[in-house]
Amino acid sequence: MQLTGKAVIRVDGKEWRCEDGASLDVGGVKREAKAGGGKVHGYTEETAAPELECKVFHAKDTDLTAFNTITDATVLFETDTGDRYVLRNAFVLEPGKLEAKEGTIDVKFSGMSCERL
Numbered sequence: 001m002q003l004t005g006k007a008v009i010r011v012d013g014k015e016w017r018c019e020d021g022a023s024l025d026v027g028g029v030k031r032e033a034k035a036g037g038g039k040v041h042g043y044t045e046e047t048a049a050p051e052l053e054c055k056v057f058h059a060k061d062t063d064l065t066a067f068n069t070i071t072d073a074t075v076l077f078e079t080d081t082g083d084r085y086v087l088r089n090a091f092v093l094e095p096g097k098l099e100a101k102e103g104t105i106d107v108k109f110s111g112m113s114c115e116r117l
Helices: none
Strands: 007-011 023-025 029-037 040-050 051-057 073-079 083-090 097-099 105-109 113-116
Touching: none
Parallel strands: none
Antiparallel strands: 007 073, 023 051, 029 040, 051 105, 073 083, 083 105, 083 113, 097 105
């Protein structure tokens, strides 16, 4: 059985030139145990937003400033095993940082939801 080893990232239908190693946190509910008197009494819940992180290869045609303006995008995360997830109404969380030595830009997305297709 093949296991996931890499992913392809598409933003609004356009495939990005990404380094292997992208990560996806689908978000959902984060729980924290509440304890006292030597025992656990229950838990509290908090909403966790989905996040996708990737390193995009920089080339002559790459506009570093354009990354900062991405909002309301549809971002597809497709693994080499065929599993696919979509971030809806996605937005870039912080300005892209170009690492000249590596030739990559760190990009971090969040979104309103993440769904498995």
